[in-house]
Amino acid sequence: MSTTPIIESVRRLVAQAVETARTDGVVRLETMPDIQVEHPGNPEHGDFSTNLPLRLARATRINPLELAQALVARTPESDPIAQVEAAPPGFINFRLKDTWLQDQVEEVRRAGAAFGNLDIGGGRKTMVEFVSVNPTGPVHVGHTRGAVLGSALANVLEAAGYQVTRSPMPSNGYMGDYISDLAKEIALAEGERFLSQGEEQAIRGIGDLSREKMVALIRQDLSNIGVEFDNWFSERTLFTTGEYDQALEQLREQGYLSQREDALWFNSTMLGDEKDNVVVRSSGEPTYFASDIAYHHNKFIGRGYDSVVNIWGADHQGHVPRMKAAVEGLGINPDRLTILIAQMVTLKRGTEVVRASKRTGDFVTLSELADEVGGDACRFFFLSRTPSTQMEFDLELAKEESSENPVYYVQYAHARNAGILNLARERNIDWSRGDVSLLTHPSELALVRHMLRLPELVQQMAETLEPHHLAHFTMELATAFHGFYENCRVISANPEDADVSLARLKLVESAQIVFRRSLELMGMSAPERM
Structure with missing residues (x-):
């Protein structure tokens, strides 16, 4: 069931009034203006308001209040609207009928769990990608804000009618302290199996098992705060399936790659970036950026997503221009890729800043945070601020029952x-x-x-x-x-x-x-x- 926001009905009424005023010769406008409708800060001014007459005053050379009155006179009657009035210095205010509001109680009951669903997405395929699943340790608080933001955004886009895939950002992975610890545990538990193998094979096998165990831990930590993924993508497949080669070949054909200084460069300055970027080092090893290019080729071209939203941490801010340039270099409209940056989070207990884990003396993990304040508090607090601003998370407040x-x-x-x-x-x-x-x-x-x-x-x-x-x-x-x-x-x-x-x-x-x-x-x- 799809719901039409009442604010859209009000916008249409204003648009009809403007069109009638154009037909009557009251206003001379070549194109329909952008119509903005808001909720007035003062309820006495009604349920909805537009400042369109103020915005059109210069273009039409008509006094804003007079223009508001002219548009009010041309606003068609509508069942939900009880009153339309002009207000100084040039507003149009709308008040809803009490009877219509009463009837909406029944409409909400009929819609049930589908209330709020829209069809503006039209079923378009969208990927929301969040949380860099780097299997070197558990999810820490720095990741969690992006995880909550991404998961809630995916829910919203689904409600709006998009076909959404939730995906963690793949990572090459490297041997961090947690992986080393896990490898030791595995060696002790299953050492006999690996003793019969060659050194290189044994190390690879222990590393693979360690990563599997760490990813399982990451999955569980995220699941504990309601973050689930529809698709887990292994970056290795980009190389085994040939997608990496296809992506670089496409850039090469378009003239965006050049060999210099014993390395292969992506000429991103041709697409507006401040500097070119290395994609293959002199050793022949691809950079992480090369993998990112191949992965976006996979998302847009290989799997046919109409749009992709990446949620990155604040430390990736500088990578945004080159990633947009790379997408454009692949022949994809860069507007189809949106990159949101989640700023840093400071944990506090009252006035005291929490800098490290009580258990390990290292960073605070998501698991520790969820254990202390609960998954719901994690989600609400991380959603309570726009991601572009830094935030403080008060642990004591999150536990308070008041x-x-x-x-x-x-x-x-x-x-x-x-x-x-x-x-x-x-x-x-x-x-x-x-x-x-x-x-x-x-x-x-x-x-x-x-x-x-x-x-x-x-x-x-x-x-x-x-x-x-x-x-x-x-x-x-x-x-x-x-x-x-x-x-x-x-x-x-x-x-x-x-x-x-x-x-x-x-x-x-x-x-x-x-x-x-x-x-x-x-x-x-x-x-x-x-």
């Missing part, structure tokens, strides 16, 4: 919601015949308004690739629900309130659907008791 902790605040709202419905079931109350037209209290309608923002939020996040808005949305939804709970008694012992109670139970049920859907998109659980 409204100060946003994770607790949001999940408690859902648990309170579930508690109401469970109590109604225990009392054998059938709210299916509730009359939603009885939902007239401002707190009831405010809750409905917040619920209805989810579809437009899915659209916005899919277009901007910014899933962090989910954290803010769930906080606002929780605030609206808590306000409703405090102001509107749902289950009343007074027989005179029975009909209103049934209507409010329908509202609570629809709110639970939106809570669950939002938490699901974030990859979090929706507890019924806390």
Whole structure:
């Protein structure tokens, strides 16, 4: 089931008004302007607002307020809209009908778990790639922000109608301390098997087993915070299948490769990069960049993805221009590749910065973080800031059971919601015949308004690739629900309130659907008791 955001209906109304004004000769515009519709900061100004008259004032040479009035007069009637008005200095404000808002409670109930789904993706194939699975040690906190961001973004794109593949970034792998430790364990446990082999074969066999064990550990750590992958890709296959050779040959045919200084260079300056880059060293060994080029050839050409989103750590910022240049060199529109950078995370306990693991004295692992604060807190906190900004993760706040902790605040709202419905079931109350037209209290309608923002939020996040808005949305939804709970008694012992109670139970049920859907998109659980 696909939902159309109401904000799109408002945009269409504004577009129709502008077109009518053009036909009437009121405004002279060669092309339809970009129409921006927002939610006013002050609820007294309505549910939606556009500043289009202000933006068109210079082009049309019409006073913004007069232009707003002219467009209001040409705005067609629409079932959801109760009022359209011009406001100084040049805004057009829209107010939704209370009756339409009431009816949306039933629409949410009918949509159920599909509420918020859109079809703007049209089934296009998209890969979201995140977390560099380098089998040299467990996932650390530095990886985790990108993991949460990527997994939530994949959920959002699926909800928006894209065919999404989640994939970890492959890595060549090298013998780090953790691999060495694992190799020793394997040698002790299975040493007899390797003693009968030659040295080179034994070392290779122990290394392979070590990597397999480490990847299994990485899978489990990520799974513990709800991060799963649809596809695990081995970088070795690029060389065994000939994809690496195909990619370099394509660059060579286009004149983007040159041999100099005993190495093979990708002439990325021809495509706007600041400097050329080595792809094959003088030893004949390919660089990591050469593998990246081959891998993107595999994604776009070999497997036919329409778009790819890579989520990299802050230390890879400088690699973005050359990777975009390489994609263009392969004959692919570089706009089809989006690279998001997840900035650094600082762990804190109150005012104290946590710099190392208590267990090993080394970096803090994802496993340690999840053990201490829980997977849901990991996901919410990492999603609560735009990835382009550095963030502080307060471990003490993440464990606090109070409204100060946003994770607790949001999940408690859902648990309170579930508690109401469970109590109604225990009392054998059938709210299916509730009359939603009885939902007239401002707190009831405010809750409905917040619920209805989810579809437009899915659209916005899919277009901007910014899933962090989910954290803010769930906080606002929780605030609206808590306000409703405090102001509107749902289950009343007074027989005179029975009909209103049934209507409010329908509202609570629809709110639970939106809570669950939002938490699901974030990859979090929706507890019924806390």
